[in-house]
Amino acid sequence: MKLAVRTSGLTHSYGRAASLRGLDLAVPEGSFYTLLGPNGAGKTTLLRILTGVLRPSGGSVSVLGHAGPPPGAAFRADIGYVAEGQRLPEGLTLTELERFLAPLYPRWDAALAADLRARFRLDPTRRIGRLSRGDYMKAALLCALASRPRLLILDEPFTGMDVRVRDELVRGVLGTADEEGWTVLVSSHDIGEVEMLADHVGILDEGRLVLEEPTEPLIERFGKPLRDIFLQVTESGASPVEVRA
């Protein structure tokens, strides 16, 4: 099985506090991989390492075949990343932002951007800083998707979004992911939303991967909803915040 992401013995510490304690992650190419974990489990740290924003303290990382992650332009073009609380240039309109991004990404898809703009009902002439939270998030996702990345990384994309926006975000991703067969890696503490989406699940707890498995056999084996599996395997027993559609 070809892997889009592989880490081995990955560690990271903020000062003396270890946030990742020897993480072996394997994200198959073409999968929709959901990384679950309570707040503080290390999800964001891990994603920041994969996107090259943070350096690991130890262990190895390989992303899309680059042992690295190297900070080169080609590498960046291959990854679409929407951070938690992603900021966009707020003085620009969406049209201006798209015009700015297009030449930076070799596979930028203007037709897809237009399609997503219509689907998300975004006003391209409004300054991004004046968009609602939901529309702001949709604009960020649009930019990530239109670059046609080989790996899409979304950090808590549904947090704080109302049901309707979550629905649109999910359908936006699904509508493009299917065609391209790219890999999607999503972190979430919002289990209700991802149960039917993910074909692979990794559960992170206190900087360790406590479980990593394809969703289908996982649910069959435990015979219960992902939420209950999550509670059973996270030893901290911290309750996930669950937002249901």
Place this chain on the structure above:
Amino acid sequence: MTPFRVDLRPGESPYRQIVFAATRAVVAGELAPGAPFPSVRDLSQRLKINPNTAHKAVAELVRTGLLEVHPGVGTVVAADWPVSAGDRRRLLRREVEELVVEAQRLGLGQEEVMGAIAERWEQLAGRSPARPRNAGARS
């Protein structure tokens, strides 16, 4: 909206749930023979399920003959479908036995169970224009 009812429950394989819901819709005639079946992409977006799961479910329905792929047209509901002798044996022996064992464990009488089966049977078969082809074609 999907052309058939699916109420996805957490804790059960979404793949199995979709295959079952589509099969039920076909045998109940909710999906008429020749009716278009949603594409993998449509199914995935409408139900908000993983495209790979949608793909697997459609592939299984094609394999069992409930759906047919018509190149250039898409996937449609079959007018009739092949039924294997093995599948019939499995239902009549193992699955009926499981039902009987469970009914006895729950203290249900034979009449209650037969009544419930008859009721379901009417609900589903009453509207059904589609029928399986004779057994023995495949085993």
